[in-house]
Amino acid sequence: MDLAAYPTTPAWDELVEHGRARASLGGFARFLDGVDLADLRVRQDAAEAAIRAMGVSFTVYADGGNIDRSWPFDVLPRVITAEAWAPVAAGLAQRLRALNHFLADVYGPQKILADGVVPPELVLSSPNYRPECLGMDLSHGVWAHICGTDLVRGADGAFFVLEDNLRVPSGVAYMLENRLITKRVFPELFRDLEILPVDDYPQRLHGLLSSLSPRPGHQPVIVVLTPGIHNAAYFEHATLAQLMGVELAEGSDLVVDADDIVHLRTVGGLRRVDVIYRRIDDLFLDPEVFHPDSTLGVPGLMRAWRAGNVAIANAPGAGVADDKVVYSYVPDMVRYYLGEEPAVDNVPTYRGDTDLRWILGHIDELVVKPANESGGYGVVVGPHASAAELEACRARLRADPRGHVAQPVIPISTAPTLTPGDPVAVAPRHVDLRPFVLSGADISVTTGGLTRVALREGSLIVNSSQGGGSKDTWILDPTV
Amino acid sequence: MILEVIHRTSYRYDTPVHLGYSEARLLPRDTTHQRVVHAELRADPPPVDTTDRLDHLGNRVTYLRFADPHDRITVTARSVVLTATGADRPDGSPRPLDGPGLLPSRDAGTWEAAVVPALAGDPAIADAALPSPLVEWDEDVVAYAAPSFPAGRPLHDAVLELTRRIHRDFRYRPGATTIATSVGHVLERGEGVCQDFAHLAVACLRALGLPARYVSGYVETDPPPGQARLEGADASHAWFAVHAPGAGWLHLDPTNDQVVDERYVVLGWGRDYADVTPLKGVVFNDGGAQHLEVRVDVVRHAAVPILDGEP
Amino acid sequence: MLLCRLADAIFWAGRYLERTEGTARIVATHTDLFLDLPKAAGLTWAPLLAVAGVAEDFDAHHLVRSEEDVVRFLLADPQNPGALLSSLALARENVRRTRALFPREAWEILTVLHHDAEEARHGTASRSTRQAWLASVLASCQQLAGTLEGAMIDDEARAFFRLGQCIERADMTTRVLDVRAGMLLDAEPAISPYADVLWTGVLRAVGADHAYRRRVSARVKGSEVLAFLLRDPSFPRSVAHCLGTIDGLAATLPPSVEVTLAVAQATRLVEEASVRSLVWDGLHEYVDDVQQAVHGIHDALDRSYFRRGLPVTRAEPMAEAISA
16 A cells, blocks of 8 residues: 555554554554555455444434444554553553542542542532442452543654543443454454454453452352443443353342342342442442432342442442543542552643633633543534534533533544545544453453544544444554 | 420322332431430331441431332331530530531621632531532522622621521422422522522522531421411421531521521431432332322420330 | 343243234235135125234224225234234344344344335235235244244243243134134024135134144034134144143243143143034133133243242332421
């Protein structure tokens, strides 16, 4: 492929440098320079056929109903060398360690608040703070067992953390599916190159969940708790349950009796449940404690959890640490709890409550985000927004400063992506990366993660619900 | 003063309830100004499971689980509480921290001095200055509060006046509002019940940066001859408390324009009604309506009454 | 280990698929009957509504009991929750909820069937396109049944699927007996010139004409048809055969006294009836009893398995008193 005409932008490109494939990518660079566009199109078609056959889909909430859409996928992988990846993985582990210290502290002695490192108001006023969880002592001291951390790369290729997802991070099933697809489409590259595997994730997750069982010595009964078939991530819930060989349960499948033990309703009778990998938001977990009208949850679940009879991952209340305002204090947490310098930096972040005036003055240069929305909802990218959108955004900020943060627009990295239509072409599109970090007795980080790509030219929004797609992520050892 | 409180909540269901879970905050807590001599909670049908705990605010919580089909649930809380004002305290011990009591003297400081400094302070107090699910405010609330809080005014004068103004400006009308009525709506409609007035006062105070709590409790039902009967005596009552540095929490009742004193019994406090709902829960049945009836009696005794089942 | 919720959904998948097939068959055979009989036989479309149990619904929508309206209501009217297309959609929805329990081809066949059937929604008026369409629906249903027979793991999930099929099948056969046979018996003298054709129509409505001729006789006789459809153990759509299958399937599940008793009750009712006396009096009441007994099995399954461990039905917040 002739990359001489590949557009140059101020952003770092993952694969291309000076009109050639990055030499550091070794064998993959040779492949990229050599492959022709028609061949890539054939492989893209093969990938799309595979996606339809495998039934990979996600659900979009649209006016009036849910629509199942095929998973948009770009066949060209995003490739990172193992050498570049290792320090990032270490930094993510460090970060989750600090976040778990923070959660145990916030729901325990609250030292970090008393010491004034993180303002108490910030934590106590967070809609994700759950006083119901105060005083819980969890195994390994871990509250956030599964973390999806969003990373971006700046103009010089350095990685930044954009946000931590500690509630019900999703996307890992797509990471696994993407790998299955590229293995089908590029079999020769998997033979010739040293592409590090990702498919041990379900085993690792299963091992982590098993280690949380309140009945060591018993074969633990684990369930994935899903809101049900209409949830956007249902496909992922079903896939993970299947890959781990555990039951996919809905709230109505579980009952908690007077003994504060969670049971699974099976046609053969009740079976005790030890570990719940929940994919339901805190407030819907237990109508006894939270939303009384929630039909998704399990009455008594919090009782059982408080009594130590069931483990819940992630623990209720863990979301208090993934608030986008609390995020701005994570580097301080790393220093406070671990006495280390953060190995992966935050994107500089301005807080609506303390920096309101400055944000309002520079709104057209900033990305403004609601503190507690996920899926890219409510994000306003200043340089791309219309005057009316900016005005509406200002009004929201004034009405709820605490509910917003702002960040400079980072020229986030691009990767070559096939554009639709004829003639076949490859163009730079912005990408991010969501690795998944598992924390139990020890911490492991996926090799790479889920690369999401903004399929529209110039767009910075990579969420699948907002027109984003994905790519497989290869961590490559080019020395082999 | 010795007050006995009997608070009975009855539910009747059109179709039988197979299972019910509820959480009651119906037993009073000790404060610097009240001592709970006796407190018991009974339910009919008898719950198959009941546990007591303290919530994170220190309020007493009783968890009840009902099983077996039944079409009525009655929960009766009975307590006897010794109440006192600061003046009653024989040893002249310090002023109240957590309980109804005296106002600080006027030289206790300006209202500005009671504002919680941003990003600092005791979390338990800072928490009370933040918005909560049922207490949010807008410019209208700020505008309503403002006249009582000119710069430099003693906190004492300001909160007393706010209490008086709410009493004067709003019509007490049972049925005008529901448990979920917003502060904005109350302000717009100009009417409500004690819960609404307490929320409004709390919103006004928090809008100015002052820590304020919603307090759930009771007020004496039948006053001595010659004294007016206070509103809110037939149901659980509610008022607010504001934090004065060095003095503690001052309790004021905007519904009756009263300083909370020994005629009042505190059940508990929180950010708003939702934190101290006297009785809430979930039942499971085949649909059909539910009918709720509440009766509260607060009786003054000259001596601690003899209680059934007491040793 | 099978979750109660999944057992419930897969049971209904079986019921709705069987209902789809049954509805296709009764409409197709009734259309055939019209082609076979002269107008003088006085055949109408109304009995189809009775067989499907939707006569009241139909009238409530102020429709005319014409061929066009009746057929559209039974096959494609979105206002009719029992229409063929509605059953098919519900079958697919229940299979979707339990996808992991089915072989993958089954999902694909069902999806294709669902899409094809939806496209043909408006072609029910003409007899020729209707018959071709119904034939293809029947063929797809059979293909699906064959796929499941050959590829579905023989476990509890499959037992519940088949229980759903058998209960729906027994239900459909009793309804055909009730309406169609009952009517013929009532009107015996009037229709005598066409009795053979009409009784054959009854057999065809449950796909039994060939089996009857092989097993009983080439001469179609009312009381024999009744006996055959009710309790010939060798014909898969006879009530007795369905009950026998249900009994066998129930024995593979975690024991439930309630289900055992319900099946025994229905079986006794079918075995002990004197067909001869039914012909003369009380067929309707008798079939009613059998239907109740079959529904009783469903209720027993529901209580024993689908709602197991669930003492509750609907969650409702307790009313809260305002503090006043």
